[in-house]
Amino acid sequence: MLRLAGSFPRLPPPVRPISPAPAPSQLSLRRVLLLLSSAGFSPPSCYSSPSFAAMAAAAPPVAKKVPRQLVEHGDVRVDNYYWLRDDSRSDPDVLAHLRAENDYTAAVMSDVKQLEDEIYAEIRGRIKEDDIDAPLRKGRYYYYERTLTGKEYVQHCRRPVSTDAPITVHDVMPTGPDAPDEHIILDENVKAEGHDYYSIGAFKVSPNNKLVAYAEDTKGDEIYTVYVIDTESGEYVGQPLKGITSDIEWAGDDHLVYITMDSILRPDKVWLHKLGSDQSSDACLYHEKDDTFSLGLQASESKRYLFVESGSKNTSFIFYLDIPKQNKELAVLTPRVYGIDTTASHRGNHFFIKRRSDEFYNSELVACPLDNVAETTILLPHRESVKIQDFQLFDNHIAVYERENGLPKVIVYRLPAIGESIGQLQGGRAIDFIDPTYAVDPEESQFHSSVLRFHYSSMRTPPSVYDYDMDSGVSVLKKIHTILGGFNASNYVTERKWAAAADGTQVPMSILYRNDLVKLDGSDPMLLYGYGSYEVRSVCLFSFLLFGKL
Incomplete structure (x- = not known):
């Protein structure tokens, strides 16, 4: 079962506001700083601690204590800070405390404001903002996303395909004055106007290419509203579906399947909706009553079946919906057996x-x-x-x-x-790859073709999209992310070495260095990072944030 990776990096996604949203310029800076911290960036020691004067001038806020008894299985515990939970994001006391925390942070970090600005300018200077991702051919159209200079969000676009020939790895979307006109199906920048936060969690084109269903979150709580629009006119079709997850799939051209959540935001019910009908009349296909399990939804590549997965920590089982039959009942594909995990x-x-x-x-x-x-x-x-x-x-x-x-x-x-x-x-x-250590993930491909699309990256190779001909074994690069600011991949070397742990286990190491600066005699400084718990591994992805350190 295909689990899609992200296609190709653009500007970092917006940070969800935990207090009244900052101005757009501040938001962009925070987004970049968050990206830096997630990549392990640490400033020089001269910037690592604010001055004593700044710390003395800003007293840290102290949250009040409001005892609340919580009883579970006969056990009573007191939570003095339960009052800080505010799912509505509107409690005046909670918002006031968050503002005080933000003010304190700003005061303590005031000495590094210049460094923040320098880092932000450096990173912004490496990002090519006016760009498109690798177009994907679906039926009679190429679909793709476009980013624009100075804009925070993407445009969802398409162009007609001018041929009935089968899909090949050598297909190129025509551009220029003689090409079919580009059509903007949805501009997130327009939709985001008037919102402190905006995110689209799903963008699904109907099988006949006439409609799009998209899931929209304007609060940052991952509770989505789904709208259906006409791909040509942009007009809304039917009423929006409210209070759902971002898991939505088409069941034919006039039905949607979606998932809702319970009071603790656990995905627990899957529904079938007919376009044009009221949400209150939708059929509940399944209700997962065990609160240790959550529901997920996935379409088969053939688009004939929808799979509903109910999963916990190490157990999952699957139901399926036969789309052409248009029934309102799920059938069991794999049973619920503790310790067995399945995808289909x-x-x-x-x-x-x-x-x-x-x-x-x-x-x-x-x-x-x-x-x-x-x-x-x-x-x-x-x-x-x-x-x-x-x-x-x-x-x-x-x-x-x-x-x-x-x-x-x-x-x-x-x-x-x-x-x-x-x-x-x-x-x-x-499939052969160009680097000794790398990351590769599936991308959306077309079932009725011999072309496999995948996403490739290494510590020295920017994120790339390839089409692979499964008959001939030929790979064709369809898109590589452009890194501005003088980046040249040939200046860097990646290697894979093995190190013996204390118990003798061989541990693979992926190494990146600049070939004209590193002596490899033991005298060079090195940033070492590793992780391996819970079967989570360190993936050798490209990060342009690292190249400032090299």
Whole structure:
């Protein structure tokens, strides 16, 4: 089941306001500083501590204590600061305390204001603001996002495709005076006007390309309102759907499936909505009553099925909706079994399922007939040294995203013709990558094609989008993020080394250095970072923030 990564970086997303929103210029600065801190940036020692005068002049605010008893399982505890919880973001006492905290921070950090401005100017100078991402062909249109100089948000655009030829890796969206006109479907900059916070959590084009459903959050609480618009006129279709998550999917051209949350914001109900009807008449397809489980929603690449996943820490099970049948009932694909985690997709007359358990901790990939989901055939068995991360289905191929020795791999297999029996996958072709250490993630591709699109990055290679021909093995670069300010990737080297831990475990290290400055004799300073708990690894992504340090 395809889990999409972000396509290609643009300006950092807005920070959710925890107090009355700052002016736009302050917001942009805060966004950049947040990005810096997330990348591990630390200022020089001369800037690391504010002056004693600044600290003395600003007394830290002290939150009042309002005892509140909380009783759970017969146990009573007192929370003196429960009053600071304000889901409405409107309590005067809470807002006053947050303003005092912000004022104190501004006073204590006043000595580094010049450094903040310098860092902000440096980072802003590296970002190409007027740009588009890699256009994706869907049916008769190319879809893409555009960023504009000085604007905080993107435009969602499309252009008509002037050919009926199949999709190839060599396709290029026409531009220029003779090209089909660009049409702006949605301009987030316009929609954001008048809002202190604005974010679109989903932008879904209907199968017939005539409508778009988008999920909008104007408060920062991740409680979305969904609007449906006509792609040509921009006019609203039907009434908005309120109080939902960003998980929405089309079920045909005139139905939407969406998820709502309970009082603790746990996604717990999935609904079927017919365009033009009132939300109050929507059919509830499933209610997850176990508060340790939350719901998710995903469409198969074939667009025939929608999968509803209910998952907890190490357990998940799946229902499915057969879209062409237009029924209002979900069917069980994988049962609820503690310790077994599953994801699924569909092709032809089979469901494909990735299954993980304590026994198969690196996952196995199986297939089952649509009419007998209990009869599974192993496509890729569990392997002790290879972890199956994800998979992506096409008419004639399957792309499997794996990890071996800590390094991601993509293996492409040709599948038997639809209708033929299917067995263990053989003869897969691994995609070659240009760096010794890197990150690769799936991008949205088209099911009825032989073109796999993926997102690639390394510590020296800016975020890139490639199209890969699964028949010929040819990769074509479709987009690479432009880094301004004199960046030249050839000035930098990435290497992969192994280090022995105290218990003898071999730990991979990804190294980045500037080839004309580093002596590699042990005298160079080094920034070392590592993490590995909870099966979370350090991913070798490109970060232009690092290059100022090198």
